[in-house]
Amino acid sequence: MTEDSSIQFLTQEESAEVDKALLSSPEKFLTRLTISSLRLLKTIAQQEGVTVEELTPEQIIAWFENDGKIRREQGIEAATLKW
Template structure:
């Protein structure tokens, strides 16, 4: 089980409102992506620049398969 999965499970059982759970899950998901970007760029998360995040996101969008409906 992935560490992020464990955190998501903790959110489910937490005594939070639905809105608070939504926001918490959103932050966890964002941190997972930022960690991946930082590893790819070879820097700490706190040292990431907006440009690095944009470039990584654009590159990822180009290499991801389009979803078919």
Template sequence: MVEMSGLVSHEKFLCRLTISSLNLLRVIAEQEGCSIEELNAGRVCDWFLKDKLKREQNLDSAVLQWDESNFQL
């Protein structure tokens, strides 16, 4: 759908990012037992910490599957 939208490349990127974020927010809300509307910055940060702990304990149990050694800031 994004490719057929007629958006320019940077708009397509932002559109994909927004859709991806929405999909992740749905997962977070489901796992936290609340609606997306009930999520706030604190709940999202808490979820990321929980998911990080899952990843450290067992890579397959985490939602986000990435190797932090690949990221450099």
């Protein structure tokens, strides 16, 4: 998964664009989350070898479990999500 280690799910520029939008604070949060989620779903789909539309909840859950396992066993830099 190190090939995805440079993925940025929301850039500072995009976040600034969301800040400029005529949205409430909760709407801005949801907008940022949605943009980030789309990028993450694309990453998961690519790693699973399917389209985003073909992803199942089970595949998404398994992906998160695997990414967490990589983080615990190999360190945060080896995982896709850096938290």
